[in-house]
Amino acid sequence: QVQLVESGGGLVQAGGSLRLSCQASGIIFRIYTMGWYRQAPGKQRELVATVTSSGSTNYADSVKGRFSISRDNAENTVYLQMISLKPEDTAVYYCNARRIAQQYWGQGTQVTVSS
Numbered sequence: 001q002v003q004l005v006e007s008g009g010g011l012v013q014a015g016g017s018l019r020l021s022c023q024a025s026g027i028i029f030r031i032y033t034m035g036w037y038r039q040a041p042g043k044q045r046e047l048v049a050t051v052t053s054s055g056s057t058n059y060a061d062s063v064k065g066r067f068s069i070s071r072d073n074a075e076n077t078v079y080l081q082m083i084s085l086k087p088e089d090t091a092v093y094y095c096n097a098r099r100i101a102q103q104y105w106g107q108g109t110q111v112t113v114s115s
Contacts (some may be wrong), residue, residue, distance in 0.1 A: 001025075001026050002024075002025070002026035002027050002097070003008045003024070003026055004022055004023075004024050004078075004095045004097060004104055004105065004106035004107075005022065005023050005024075005025075005094075005095075005106060005107070006020060006021065006022045006093065006094070006106045006107065006108060006109040007020070007021050007022075007023075008020040008021050008108060008109060008110045009080030009093060009110045010016070010110075010111070010112070011112045011113075011114065012085055012111075012112070012113055013113070013114050013115070014023045014085060014087055014114065014115050015084060015085065015087055015115055016085050016113070017084075017085065018082045018085065018111060019080070019081050019082070019094075020077060020079065020080040020082070020109060021077055021078075021079055022034070022036075022076070022077065022078045022079075022080075022094055022095030022106055023077045024076045024077070024078070024097055025060060025076065025078055025103070026096075027097055028066065029073060029076040029097075029109075030048065030053060030073040031053050031099060032053065032097040032098060032099045033039065033050055033053060033097070033098045033099065034050065034051050034069075034071055034074045034078040034095070034096065034097055034098075035047065035048070035049065035050035035051070035069075035078075035095070035096040035097075035098065036048040036049050036050075036069060036080045036093055036094070036095060036096070037093070037094045037096055037106075038089075038091035038092065038093045038111075039091055039092050039094070040088075040090060040091040040092075042103070044045045044059065045090075045094065047060055047062045048060055048063055048067065048069075048080065048093070049067055049068075049069040049080060050069065050072050050096075051069045051070065051078065055071075057069055061088075062088075063082075066076075066082065066083055066084045066085075067080060067081065067082050067083075068080070068081040069081075078095065080093070081112075085111075085113045086113060087113045087114065088106045088113075089111060089113050090111060090112050090113050091110075091111060092108040092109065092110050092111075093108060093109050093111050094106055094108045095106075
């Protein structure tokens with residue numbers, strides 16, 4: 001059974017920082033592309049950042065320079081370090097594991113940035 005369990009969300013003031021974690025089980029973590037997506041109320045889910053099995057990263061333009069994705073294959077965990085948070089970063093953040101035709105999602109963690 002595949003599980004992706006996110007943690008680290010919460011309420012923070014604008015300009016603050018948060019670190020999200022996603023621990024995976026039930027998959028060969030090191031061969032999956034891992035990613036973070038987010039969905040704000042009334043909006044579609046959007047890509048935030050991804051990191052491939054080889055460590056290549058990709059970011060949405062809106063978070064470049066503020067967010068950093070990393071992975072620890074020994075701990076089966078992917079992280080999203082977020083700094084200089086803005087109210088528009090408020091959303092439910094979802095962890096994603098993807099490989100070829102397989103894709104898994106976590107349950108999401110709420111991030112709320114107050115102005």
